[in-house]
Amino acid sequence: MTTTADILVIGGGIAGIGVAARLSGSASVVVLESEDVIGRHATGRSAAIFIKNYGNATLRALNAASEPLLATGGDLSDTPFLTPRGELVVATAGEEGDLESYLDGSDGLERLTPAEAVAMFPILNPEYVVAAALERAAQDIDVDRLLQAYARMARHNGARVVASAPAMNITRTGGVWQVEAGGETYAAPILVNAAGAWADTVAERAGVRPAGLVPLRRSAAILPAPEGCDVTGWPALVSASETWYAKPEAGKLMVSPADEDPVEPHDAWPEDMVLAEGLHRYEQAMTVPVTRVERSWAGLRTFTADRTPVVGFDPEADGFFWLAGQGGYGIQTSPVLSELAAALCLSQTPDLPASLLAALSPARLARA
Known part of the structure; x- marks a missing residue:
């Protein structure tokens, strides 16, 4: 039949x-x-984060067109699918050009001093940050x-x-x-x-x-919150060259090496070395060490040329x-x-x- x-x-x-x-x-x-x-x-x-300035010009147009439904619930829900988060982009020495490229053509990004960036993400190493920008409108997506x-x-x-x-x-x-x-x-x-x-x-x-x-593997790990820190109100944090990013997640920190390794379609899992190298890059930007990974996973992000x-x-x-x-x-x-x-x-x-x-x-x- x-x-x-x-x-x-x-x-x-x-x-x-x-x-x-x-x-x-x-x-x-x-x-x-x-x-x-x-x-x-x-x-x-x-x-699970909405970043209006994420992607090329076509994607930024799609992001802007999608925001009203996500922000209100539209005809799908009586409540929004978004909650405030903010995204902080930080550059270390040598990444200033990457930050400028990200700012170019952006909508709603504001420059911050290194001190202002550290105030928003308190475990950031002040010696790491030479420039920063904030997208206040970035929000978590349910x-x-x-x-x-x-x-x-x-x-x-x-x-x-x-x-x-x-x-x-x-x-x-x-x-x-x-x-x-x-x-x-x-x-x-x-x-x-x-x-x-x-x-x-x-x-x-x-x-x-x-x-x-081309499917590209992207890995992530959950780390415990640093001792004595309430990370709930911290923004998402990304390196200007996109070699790592971090985001508060249910009272803990999700950290990704921002890897993009081409793979065949499959039920993805993280490669230990790739994850370790990414966590090391993240750790270099912080004042506290990575002591424990509670869990890790990977997914596939699939792109055209x-x-x-x-x-x-x-x-x-x-x-x-x-x-x-x-x-x-x-x-x-x-x-x-x-x-x-x-x-x-x-x-x-x-x-x-x-x-x-x-x-x-x-x-x-x-x-x-």
Whole structure:
């Protein structure tokens, strides 16, 4: 027996569940997720912070367009998905140029003196910091609540989310995509590829040329708060050259080496040496040593060659829609990308500039 729908979505992370929610009011939708729960991989391992000035010009435009829903809850929640945090960018000797590059074209960043930076993150080594900047508007994102809000909307509107259903055989016959997943067959004229690190794998299974997506491993560790310190109100902290970052997390500190090692799609785990080297870089900027790692993990951030998401119908494969390559920006851009993807799938006119649509289009990619 074949289950039919208007649109099949492969991938149950924030991208797939978000677009399913936005589509579900106008179309019948089935989401196929390979894991036993939604949000298992990149979504569930996000650093969970909204930084308006994060990414290239295209991503900064997407961040700005997504902020209203995240800041208010929009039609998903009566309360915001954001809480105040702030992001402090610090430069040591030799990183001044990196800080200036980050400030260039930014919105709402303010310069701080080294002393002001140390006052905000008290264990910073005053001898390390030569320049600093603060983005007060950076905020924590309640990722799980956002994901579940999208899932509730999708299910309320009749969308079906099928777990433990990896999409294996994918074919197109008579204008319809057929997908064998979890021992069942699903069919729809439109197939949305929101498979994250596996998006090129899904394309290959469908006979579609890959987009050149590269999964990059990003590691993180939880450290106990320094003795006698309440870190709750401290800002997120990042080196100007992005060789490490730290963020308060449930009364402790999350620290990442900001690694970007190319890997094959898999259930990622941290490499001990990479994590140790990153923690050492962080430690060099502090006045207290790293004494203990309580737990560690890794996730995959998947990028195109130009580090910009790919959103739109494939120019060579009828009914094949890309929603991938969000890199480290997938959570904070999910409001606008979900609405954009839904509008394009439904043949509606998106409320975004043509230049932004062109920057996201699969047609821009040079594929072998």
